[in-house]
Amino acid sequence: MASLFSPSPTAATTFHQDPNLICYSPLRPISKSYHFWSCTNHSKRNNTITCSSFVDEISVSLDNSLSQFPVFQSGYAQFEKFTGELPEEQKLGLLIFAGITWIYLTARPGVLLGAIDAYILSPIQVGLDSLSGKRNFKMKDFLIGERLGEGSFGIVYSGVIVPKNVNLDDIVRKRGSSVKSVVTDSRFKEKVILKQVKIGVQGAAECGEFEEWFNYRLSRAAPETCADFLGSFVAEKTNSRYTKGEKWLVWKFEGDRDLGDYMKDRGFPLNIESVMFGRVLQGLDSIQRNALIIKQIMRQIITSLKKIHDTGIVHRDVKPSNLVVTKKGQIKLIDFGAATDLRIGKNYVPDKGLLDPDYCPPELYVMPEETPKPPPEPVAALLSPFLWQLNCPDLFDTYSAGIVLMQMAVPSLRSTAGLKNFNMELNAVGYDLNNWR
Numbered sequence: 001m002a003s004l005f006s007p008s009p010t011a012a013t014t015f016h017q018d019p020n021l022i023c024y025s026p027l028r029p030i031s032k033s034y035h036f037w038s039c040t041n042h043s044k045r046n047n048t049i050t051c052s053s054f055v056d057e058i059s060v061s062l063d064n065s066l067s068q069f070p071v072f073q074s075g076y077a078q079f080e081k082f083t084g085e086l087p088e089e090q091k092l093g094l095l096i097f098a099g100i101t102w103i104y105l106t107a108r109p110g111v112l113l114g115a116i117d118a119y120i121l122s123p124i125q126v127g128l129d130s131l132s133g134k135r136n137f138k139m140k141d142f143l144i145g146e147r148l149g150e151g152s153f154g155i156v157y158s159g160v161i162v163p164k165n166v167n168l169d170d171i172v173r174k175r176g177s178s179v180k181s182v183v184t185d186s187r188f189k190e191k192v193i194l195k196q197v198k199i200g201v202q203g204a205a206e207c208g209e210f211e212e213w214f215n216y217r218l219s220r221a222a223p224e225t226c227a228d229f230l231g232s233f234v235a236e237k238t239n240s241r242y243t244k245g246e247k248w249l250v251w252k253f254e255g256d257r258d259l260g261d262y263m264k265d266r267g268f269p270l271n272i273e274s275v276m277f278g279r280v281l282q283g284l285d286s287i288q289r290n291a292l293i294i295k296q297i298m299r300q301i302i303t304s305l306k307k308i309h310d311t312g313i314v315h316r317d318v319k320p321s322n323l324v325v326t327k328k329g330q331i332k333l334i335d336f337g338a339a340t341d342l343r344i345g346k347n348y349v350p351d352k353g354l355l356d357p358d359y360c361p362p363e364l365y366v367m368p369e370e371t372p373k374p375p376p377e378p379v380a381a382l383l384s385p386f387l388w389q390l391n392c393p394d395l396f397d398t399y400s401a402g403i404v405l406m407q408m409a410v411p412s413l414r415s416t417a418g419l420k421n422f423n424m425e426l427n428a429v430g431y432d433l434n435n436w437r
Contacts, residue, residue: 107385109312109343113221114381118344121220129231137233137250144194144241148256149321153204153337154195154249158256161190191253192230199246207337207354208247210347214313214336215249221311225304226333227324228252251334255327258334259297260320263407263414269293276329294408300331301401308333309394312343312384314366318400319359320407340366342393343384345374358419361399362431367391 086094105112129135145158166187197208215229230250235242262272269290274280276296281289301323308315315322317338324332338354340347350371355364368391374380388394406422407413413422429435 104385107389108310109384109388110310111343111381111384114312114343117217117220122216125216125220134231137231139233139235139237139242139248141233142192142194142248142250143188148193151335151337153201153207154197157194157196158253159192159194160188161192163187193227193251193253195249195251197247197249199243205247208249210339211335211337212249213346214339214341215251217311217341218308218313218336222304222307224330225307226336227254254330254332255324257325258321259323259325259331259404262325263320268414269297269408272297272325275325275327278329294405297331297408298401298405301404304331304333305394305397305401309397311341312388313339313341314393315339315397315400316353316366317356317359318397318404319356320404323404342367342387343381344377345380348374358416358423359400359403361396362427363396366393366396 126135141162142159143162145160148156148158150156195208195211198204212229212232215226218226219229228251230252232247232249235244235246235248238244262268265271270286270293273289273293276293281292284292301318305315305318313336315333315336315338317335318333322333322335324334326332338347340353342348348367350367350373351365351369353365367387371387371391375383403419407419412418426433426436
């Protein structure tokens with residue numbers, strides 16, 4: 001019995017030591033160094049297990065988040081296959097690097113999506129538009145109507161598309177050359193808005209090219225924010241309506257009234273209530289109704305601006321006359337001639353810019369004046385997230401939207417004179433609204 005509790009030297013059993021096993025003998029206590037080694041090795045194993053578990057969790061999370069994007073999910077599967085044989089620490093490092101790269105490429109203004117748009121979606125759009133005839137419009141395809149407005153670089157008209165089976169010359173001889181003369185003809189169903197780019201005005205041609213580019217870009221990236229752009233054409237000859245060589249831009253008819261037109265009416269904002277909501281709001285007093293209408297308008301403006309800013313585009317000319325109101329109550333941005341794409345530096349010159357002094361912020365420029373000229377487009381695109389985070393150029397449009405909000409809320413600011421006086425007073429107090437009040 002005693003031998004069971006206090007083994008003698010002869011009865012003692014000594015285990016054969018395997019270097020890969022922790023061995024114990026009652027006659028040979030474990031040394032301190034051996035104990036430290038075993039604890040350290042155990043700790044390393046725990047760390048490895050923890051690291052492996054962490055990497056697996058990240059992998060599963062990424063795989064789930066990329067499941068909505070089959071192309072990216074396939075790429076991630078290839079990445080996992082490539083890193084499958086690497087140690088867990090190296091795999092974690094690569095995963096972190098890939099995550100940071102992904103965040104950078106998808107951060108505003110969207111380097112990755114911009115590259116996909118430029119090198120894949122844009123050529124596809126050109127091909128599809130060419131097949132459908134949108135890139136082959138001619139002056140005979142349209143009948144110009146009444147003049148709707150005029151800007152520094154262009155004149156806007158209403159119009160209709162001439163059906164392919166209709167001889168425009170015969171229609172003009174029988175009914176005249178105006179749209180009003182053919183509105184009763186059931187064949188002329190598709191109404192459009194046309195913008196004539198002025199000839200002989202410095203900067204007009206360039207502005208027209210930029211506006212066309214931005215409309216095509218947004219028709220792919222954020223089509224709900226702007227009027228449906230159909231294309232353009234160049235007049236082939238001179239006649240009573242056209243001048244040879246002048247460019248015309250064409251949009252689908254969305255509505256013939258902009259926010260500025262509604263604001264000129266003394267009944268604003270109640271005069272736009274049924275358009276915005278499809279009905280007259282019941283059970284509310286006039287103040288509450290006014291607030292809800294203005295809130296609905298601003299919600300749409302801010303939402304549209306956010307979407308175009310996500311693509312790297314800053315409008316730079318947000319004002320009531322550039323916000324068309326559709327028959328369905330949608331607020332859409334128009335007139336992108338002053339816009340700039342700060343992802344690639346499109347239409348951006350550091351110390352120059354088209355602006356309306358009544359609506360632009362006191363800085364006057366979308367970026368600091370000391371900002372250098374943009375490098376080649378691929379380089380500019382790679383650097384654009386840094387530029388955007390440092391300077392927040394989207395605030396230029398946000399300020400303009402704030403002025404529009406004040407005009408809607410304060411009737412005395414809706415007139416040109418009232419707005420100019422407000423800006424002068426605000427400038428006098430250093431643009432401090434508390435002091436202005």
